[in-house]
Amino acid sequence: MAAKGETYQPAFPPSQKPHISTGIPFPLACAHHIQHTFHASKVYTIVSASISKTANFTALQEVLGEKIVGVRRGIKPHTPWEDVLEIVKEIRERGADVIVTLGAGSLTDGAKVISFALANDVFTVDDLEGITTEAKREDLKSCKIPVINIPTSLSGGEYSPFAGATDLRNNHKAQFRHPSMGADIIILDPALSVSTPERIWLSTGIRAVDHCVEGLCSLDSHANEESARAFAEGLRLLVPNLLLTRGNWESEEPRLKEMLGVVEAMKGLHE
Structure with a gap:
């Protein structure tokens, strides 16, 4: 509830x-x-x-x-x-x-x-x-x-x-x-994530980007359309918003989108 x-x-x-x-x-x-x-x-x-x-x-x-x-x-x-x-x-x-x-x-x-x-x-x-x-x-x-x-x-x-x-x-x-x-x-x-050191926040974000790229480029027979959609959505949420966070560290809206981008990256791995 x-x-x-x-x-x-x-x-x-x-x-x-x-x-x-x-x-x-x-x-x-x-x-x-x-x-x-x-x-x-x-x-x-x-x-x-x-x-x-x-x-x-x-x-x-x-x-x-x-x-x-x-x-x-x-x-x-x-x-x-x-x-x-x-x-x-x-x-x-x-x-x-x-x-x-x-x-x-x-x-x-x-x-x-x-x-x-x-x-x-x-x-x-x-x-x-x-x-x-x-x-x-x-x-x-x-x-x-x-x-x-x-x-x-x-x-x-x-x-x-x-x-x-x-x-x-x-x-x-x-x-x-x-x-x-x-x-x-x-x-x-x-709001909580603003206190995370920059190198940790951005590096883990790039790792999530890596998951998405690797998933989209995979030749694994288990890859499917649902996972591809999730990886693509993850990239759409992660890449521009990581750049926005890098430029404006205090802004919360792009941070939430990055967090949701990680969900999509992991969803692609679950499909």
């Missing part, structure tokens, strides 16, 4: 996961869906170390108030298994019933693996190894705890059902994949 003034719709219909929220500030959207969509009361937040020191995170904390039962400030690059297991332990101990991430990169991958680990009774490094794609288990359970992603880059990782996390015993970045993995709701707020 959408909040007043919010646009709320599935990213890849007819699939119901993930939904995208736009149109209202991210703290209000987050609070609304925690209460009315998930009926949750114990929120565990994973926030990037840099954003945790800003007014943006303060605003989220003020709206959620006592519902926040845990805060993790940052996950190290490449999502080490130790970080994942620490958060899994905290979520269990505190009885959290929803995960909210504010940031991108390792946080996004981390939340996917954490939710998957919680569903499959993972407690140790060996347990975690047992749910990687390399383990090829067929009895894995679907994620249960809902995840809300509030991204601050154009990387698009929140739209995919797979993630990477690093086993520091051998420095191998293992893959985790399951149809249930990934965000349930992705909140897109262009």
Whole structure:
């Protein structure tokens, strides 16, 4: 159910996961869906170390108030298994019933693996190894705890059902994949993204452009008209608006179009 003034719709219909929220500030959207969509009361937040020191995170904390039962400030690059297991332990101990991430990169991958680990009774490094794609288990359970992603880059990782996390015993970045993995709701707020460093915002945007170009030029037999349309729409939204953002960093309208361009790029990969 959408909040007043919010646009709320599935990213890849007819699939119901993930939904995208736009149109209202991210703290209000987050609070609304925690209460009315998930009926949750114990929120565990994973926030990037840099954003945790800003007014943006303060605003989220003020709206959620006592519902926040845990805060993790940052996950190290490449999502080490130790970080994942620490958060899994905290979520269990505190009885959290929803995960909210504010940031991108390792946080996004981390939340996917954490939710998957919680569903499959993972407690140790060996347990975690047992749910990687390399383990090829067929009895894995679907994620249960809902995840809300509030991204601050154009990387698009929140739209995919797979993630990477690093086993520091051998420095191998293992893959985790399951149809249930990934965000349930992705909140897109262009005002939030203004604080993202320019090199990260623009470079991840160009990576999304690369996805579209690669998809359109692919000779893969799985390519089809629907994916081609999505990739073309992604380019239409991304390219001119990245240029506009480069020229006027504070402007929010092109930023939202870039975010929606990433949705189209990922839709092309889903088709």
